[in-house]
Amino acid sequence: MVVSKSWLLIKHFEGFPKSSDFKLVERELPKIKNGEVLCEALCFSVDPYMRPYSQYSLKEGDIMMGTQVARIVESNNSAFPVGGYVVSNAGWTTHSISDGTSLTPLLPDWPEKLPKSLALGTLGMPGLTAYFGLLEVCLVKDGETVLVNAAAGAVGSVVGQIAKIKGCKVVGCAGADDKLAYLKEISFDEVFNYKTVPSLVEALKKASPDGYDCYFDNVGGEFSSVALFQMKYFGRIAVCGAISTYNDLEVSKGPYVQFPLVAKELRMEGFLVHRWKKRYDEGLRQLITWVLEGKLKYREHITKGFENMPAAFMGMLKGENTGKAIINV
Ligand SMILES: NC(=O)c1ccc[n+]([C@@H]2O[C@H](COP(=O)([O-])OP(=O)(O)OC[C@H]3O[C@@H](n4cnc5c(N)ncnc54)[C@H](OP(=O)(O)O)[C@@H]3O)[C@@H](O)[C@H]2O)c1
Structure with missing residues (x-):
């Protein structure tokens, strides 16, 4: 049995977001079915779009929207073997079950020496x-x-x-x-x-x-x-x-x-x-090449702890981040 922690958006934002707009909950996840996988989050992204788009895309009580880099920890889907890494749209939740539709595998030749969190920032x-x-x-x-x-x-x-x-x-x-x-x-x-x-x-x-x-x-x-x-x-x-x-x-x-x-x-x-979804591979390969050549530098503003997601989100909106705002679980 897997227990997932999730941050819910319990109140649509009015003006600047507040801690009380969010609630942390724990839920038991069911066993995965045929075609499904279980993902475990490594790190999360907080992005400005979450502020305006949550208003339109989420109901109060939904899991807060967002992307994460996750590892496949159980799989009944041959397209996503155990041990693989994906970018997932599961939102602010530590574990999630997916049939694969909201998952994008990291490039198979992702360079070992580059952190996978870059898939949410400079290489994402x-x-x-x-x-x-x-x-x-x-x-x-x-x-x-x-x-x-x-x-x-x-x-x-x-x-x-x-x-x-x-x-x-x-x-x-x-x-x-x-x-x-x-x-x-x-x-x-x-x-x-x-x-x-x-x-x-x-x-x-x-x-x-x-x-x-x-x-x-x-x-x-x-x-x-x-x-x-x-x-x-x-x-x-x-x-x-x-x-x-x-x-x-x-x-x-x-x-x-x-x-x-x-x-x-x-x-x-x-x-x-x-608009350029069909050209993402081209863009990513060029960005990776520039990073490996040292022409494109990156910095990440890392917050530790899933419990600090709302603070990291509000901090990014206030300008606390230099480089990409990332939360490590
Ligand atoms: N069109 C698209 O497809 C697309 C995709 C991704 C992002 N975006 C947009 O791109 C922009 C940057 O996103 P990002 O992910 O790179 O975020 P980010 O720059 O890493 O973080 C947000 C930054 O915005 C600045 N900021 C906050 N309030 C401000 C204000 N009132 N006036 C001026 N600057 C303010 C802060 O830096 P300072 O210290 O400089 O204030 C803060 O660090 C956002 O508008 C986002 O919505 C669009």
Whole structure:
């Protein structure tokens, strides 16, 4: 008999999430049936999308949504042998039974020396978001100037490094000075702390007096309202996320994007990484190659203990993480 621990979302978030929105429960799992496997979690991811999407996808009382790297510990499904590793969408739960539909095996030739938790970060969904968003939406070219916000996070840190690999000048911003030091370490050209600069306009102008060809936007809100006016003619904006607005209780009003878009003939495009699902293998193989070559560095912000999942989630939303926020069981 296996007892699974799970975090339930017992109250939909109102404003910033609270500890009381979650509840830890234990449940006995039944024996696996034909075609099923039993997964045991190694590590979990907490991601910004959980804040807005839980509102639409979960009922109060459901297991909190999310991905984990898990090991197959029992199997009645030949596609998932015991001992194999998968990325699972089972949510915040230590053990889960699956018929295989929500499981993605790690690449069979996953390099021994790389931690498997990277499959939730630089070598997983966030890394692929950076890869396809920058190359397919921003369409970066050698010699261009790229701006990225939430730059020290899971997606942003990969965006900046791929832009450098592609021969760009990279400007990044983050909300803490130790994050700026990290950005310099991973070869960003210009960095600033958006929380402490006296003027965002002046900081953007100082970092790139000629403006920006590409803007990879993870933050939205007021930052974007200012940044759009610093774009070069025919600039491209990849709208990846809007974390500055995820906890808003009311939809904020303008400033509106139309004028800078028209005046500078900009192209602004929202995207979801799933658009390139059929090309994930290509993206992952390229990202792994860059990591092994030392061109793409990674950092993980690790919280120990499944019992600390809500704290880790809220900490990530507050900006406590440098690199990918991961929870080890
Ligand atoms: N389109 C897609 O398919 C897709 C896929 C993955 C992620 N995303 C989006 O990409 C963005 C980054 O995700 P991630 O997983 O890489 O998270 P992350 O950057 O690792 O963590 C979130 C970071 O956001 C920053 N932040 C929080 N509140 C902010 C605010 N009010 N203003 C500015 N920055 C704020 C914090 O860093 P600071 O210290 O810099 O404030 C925090 O560390 C999110 O918007 C997410 O929704 C989109």
